[in-house]
Amino acid sequence: MKRSHVTAWIAPAGGALAGLAVAALFLLLPQTTLEDWVWQSGLPALIAVAAPPLGDTARAVLALAGGGLAAAVTWSALFLLFGAGGLFAPRPAADGGVPVLRRADAHPDAPARRPMSAADLGTPLPPPAPPASDAAAVAQEGASTSDAALPEERSIPADLDLPLAAFHPDALPEVPREPVRPVLPLRPPVVVTVEEPVEAADPVPVAETAAEPEAPLAPIEVPSIESLLDRLERSTRRRLRA
DSSP, X not given: OHXXXXXXXXXXXXXXXXXXXXXXXXXXXXXXXXXXXXXXXTHHHHOGGGSSSOXXXXXXXXXXXXXXXXXXXXXXXXXXXXXXXXXXXXXXXOOTTOOOOOTTTXXXXXXXXXXXXXXXXXXXXXXXXXXXXXXXXXXXXHHHHHHXXXXXXXXXXXXXXXXXXXXXXXXXXXXXXXXXOOOOOSSOOOOXXXXXXXXXXXXXXXXXXXXXXXXXXXXXXXXXXXXHHHHHHHHHHHHHHO
């Protein structure tokens, strides 16, 4: 915390010192040297007032401008190096495993903490020693187990294709087991009823009615040419009279 407080003043202090140094340089520089620098910079070609000879006002303006520019450049450079997030800025100690909380869940007085791990507990404690009575009981039980009869060893059968049930002495019990009692089904059996097909009734014969004889059509009379000419003359006379 103290180191970060010190590095926060590096940028403004360095900028102020650089500005004062450049301003003092312009104020203490000889007149001929200052006019030579101004003439070589090409400033008189842009601003006619800056042409030599230079008075005290021009010297003061150059001191203020040069000092301000030097202070700004130095301040910016030092801030990029030693400021917040800079190249040489102190990095806070990273605490791995700290859960990221939302802004609504975070509390300023109770910051998030890293969950406890097995490394935080240190070296595990040795297992507790059993009492003397328990140790004697365990030793006696081990001795009785070692003295117990071991299973009888049997030789490998000559026929390796022999079923294991015939080779193992306890595979076939002497008394057969009781048969399994029948258990009622959980669901009643579904009875499927087959409907008998309904026989279709025989069709009733319909008496055929005798078809009535069709009346003969009258012959169509074809008008002759004379009758057509007669009709044409009559229609022409009616139009003339009208």
